Amino acid sequence: MEKNIELEHAVELIRKHAKPVSRIKRLPITEALNYRLAEDLIAPIDNPPFNRSPLDGFTFNHAGSEAGKKLKIIGCVYAGEAFEGYVKEGEAVRIMTGAPIPEGCDCVIRLEDCTWDDQEIMLPKAMKAYENFCFKGEDYTAQTVMIHKGERLGPVHLGIIASMGIDQIMVYDAVRVGLLVSGSEIVQPGSALGPGKIYDTNLTLLTSVLASLGMKPVLADFVCDEAEAVSAKIKAMMKECDCIITTGGVSVGDKDIFHKVVQLLDAEQLFWRVKLKPGTPAMFSMVEGCPLLSLSGNPFAALVTFDLMGRELLAVMSGNEALVPKRQTAILKQPFQKRSGNRRFIRAQAVKGEVMINSDKHSSGMLASMLGCNCLIDIAAGSEGLKAGETVKIVMLEENYE
Numbered sequence: 468m469e470k471n472i473e474l475e476h477a478v479e480l481i482r483k484h485a486k487p488v489s490r491i492k493r494l495p496i497t498e499a500l501n502y503r504l505a506e507d508l509i510a511p512i513d514n515p516p517f518n519r520s521p522l523d524g525f526t527f528n529h530a531g532s533e534a535g536k537k538l539k540i541i542g543c544v545y546a547g548e549a550f551e552g553y554v555k556e557g558e559a560v561r562i563m564t565g566a567p568i569p570e571g572c573d574c575v576i577r578l579e580d581c582t583w584d585d586q587e588i589m590l591p592k593a594m595k596a597y598e599n600f601c602f603k604g605e606d607y608t609a610q611t612v613m614i615h616k617g618e619r620l621g622p623v624h625l626g627i628i629a630s631m632g633i634d635q636i637m638v639y640d641a642v643r644v645g646l647l648v649s650g651s652e653i654v655q656p657g658s659a660l661g662p663g664k665i666y667d668t669n670l671t672l673l674t675s676v677l678a679s680l681g682m683k684p685v686l687a688d689f690v691c692d693e694a695e696a697v698s699a700k701i702k703a704m705m706k707e708c709d710c711i712i713t714t715g716g717v718s719v720g721d722k723d724i725f726h727k728v729v730q731l732l733d734a735e736q737l738f739w740r741v742k743l744k745p746g747t748p749a750m751f752s753m754v755e756g757c758p759l760l761s762l763s764g765n766p767f768a769a770l771v772t773f774d775l776m777g778r779e780l781l782a783v784m785s786g787n788e789a790l791v792p793k794r795q796t797a798i799l800k801q802p803f804q805k806r807s808g809n810r811r812f813i814r815a816q817a818v819k820g821e822v823m824i825n826s827d828k829h830s831s832g833m834l835a836s837m838l839g840c841n842c843l844i845d846i847a848a849g850s851e852g853l854k855a856g857e858t859v860k861i862v863m864l865e866e867n868y869e
C-alpha cells in the first residue's frame with residue numbers, strides 16, 4: 468500500500484484499477500437517455516425514405532417552365548400518401564409539405580408564389596431542376612453507421628435512432644454505486660438526537676451529488692463503527708454494486724476501523740492518506756475486483772474528496788469523462804492570508820473569470836459555508852497565502868450544491 472501520496476497519483480491508481488462496466492442490456496429508446504451504446508447502429512433505411520416536398524405548393528417538371536406558362540392540375544398528394552401515376556410536361560400536382568414527389572416531377576413552387584384555380588396554375592417564372600426538392604436519403608443513407616458503440620446517448624442521438632425506426636437498443640448498464648456511511652455517533656435525520664450524537668449529513672449529501680451528476684446509488688446505508696459489521700455490510704453490498712464509496716473511520720483513532728475492515732475483506736489496499744486538505748486520510752482498495760473508496764467522515768472533506776477522486780472513479784466505470792470536474796484559472800478577488808503547509812482546496816464562488824472567498828469558515832467539518840460556492844481553489848503546498856488579483860487554479864463543480 469502507498470501512503471501520503473499526491474492527489475494526481477491517487478487519481479492515477481484509481482483510474483488504473485477501475486474498469487468500465489461491461490454489463491449490457493436491452494432498453495427501449497424512451498429509457499436510454501444518457502446510457503452508453505453497446506452496439507454500432509447502422510441505418511436500415513434511407514432518410515427521408517423518398518423524395519419529398521419541403522413546401523405546400525405545386526410540383527411538376529421544370530422543363531419548359533417559364534413566366535406565364537399554364538400547367539393543368541391533375542391531382543393532389545398529401546403527406547403520408549403516394550401519388551399514383553406519372554406527371555407529364557404541361558401537368559402539375561398539388562402537393563403538401565412532407566408528401567412524396569410524384570414520378571416525372573423535379574421541382575416544387577410555393578402555393579403563394581403562383582396563381583391558381585381548380586383547373587390550372589400559372590407560373591410567375593421559370594423553375595430550375597430540383598428547386599424546393601428534398602432528396603431521398605439526404606439526411607442519411609441506408610447502411611451508414613449512424614452511432615458508434617460506446618457513444619453516450621443524448622436527445623439528438625435518440626431522435627436519430629427513432630428516425631431509423633429502431634425502438635430497442637443494447638446499452639452498457641449504469642454503474643451501480645453503493646454508499647455506506649459509518650459512525651456510531653450518527654443518527655438519521657428525523658430521529659431524536661441523543662448525547663454525543665450528530666445527524667448524518669453524508670448519506671444525503673453524497674446521494675444528492677450523485678443525483679446531480681445523473682446517477683443514483685443502488686444502495687445507500689449507514690452502519691455503526693464496528694469493523695465486523697462494516698465489512699459484513701460491504702460484502703453484502705458488493706453483490707449488488709459495482710463500486711462502494713464510504714465515509715468515516717479512516718483516520719487513526721481507536722474507532723477508525725477501516726484499516727481492520729480492509730483486512731477482514733482481504734482487500735488489496737492501494738493507498739491511504741493523500742497530500743491534500745480536506746480529506747487527507749482517504750483510502751482506496753480493491754475487494755474482489757470491486758473498487759472501495761473510503762473517504763473522511765467530515766462532510767466537507769467527504770464532498771471534496773468525492774469530487775476530486777470519486778468522480779474520476781465513476782468517470783472510468785461509466786465511460787463518461789464529463790463527470791471529471793473541469794479545471795480552470797480565475798482572478799482572486801480578495802486575499803486569503805492563511806499559510807498552507809499542505810496542498811489545500813478551499814470553497815469559493817467563481818463568476819466570469821473571477822473567484823470570491825465568501826467565508827472564513829474552511830474547516831472540513833463545516834458544510835454550511837459551502838452554500839453559494841461552485842468551485843474549489845487549489846492552493847499549492849507551502850503557500851504563504853494568496854494575494855488579491857492573483858491568478859489561481861480552480862476546480863469547477865458542476866452544481867452549486869445549494
Ligand SMILES: Nc1nc2c(c(=O)[nH]1)N[C@H]1C(S)=C(S)[C@@H](COP(=O)(O)OP(=O)(O)OC[C@H]3O[C@@H](n4cnc5c(N)ncnc54)[C@H](O)[C@@H]3O)O[C@H]1N2
Pocket residue numbers: 648649650652653665666667668669670714715716717718719720723745746747748762763764765766768831832
Ligand atoms: N490523531 C489524528 N487524528 C486525526 C487525524 C490525524 O491525522 N491524526 N486526521 C484528522 C483528519 S484530517 C480527518 S479528515 C479526520 C478523519 O476522520 P475519519 O475519516 O476517520 O472520520 P470520522 O472520525 O468518522 O469522522 C470525522 C468527523 O466527521 C463526523 N462525521 C462522520 N460521519 C459523518 C456523517 N455521516 N455526517 C456528519 N458528520 C459525520 C464525525 O462525527 C467526526 O466529527 O480525522 C482527524 N483526526
Ligand code: MOO
Pocket residue numbers: 743744745746747748763765768831
Ligand atoms: O483532512 Mo481532514 O478533512 O482536513 O480534517
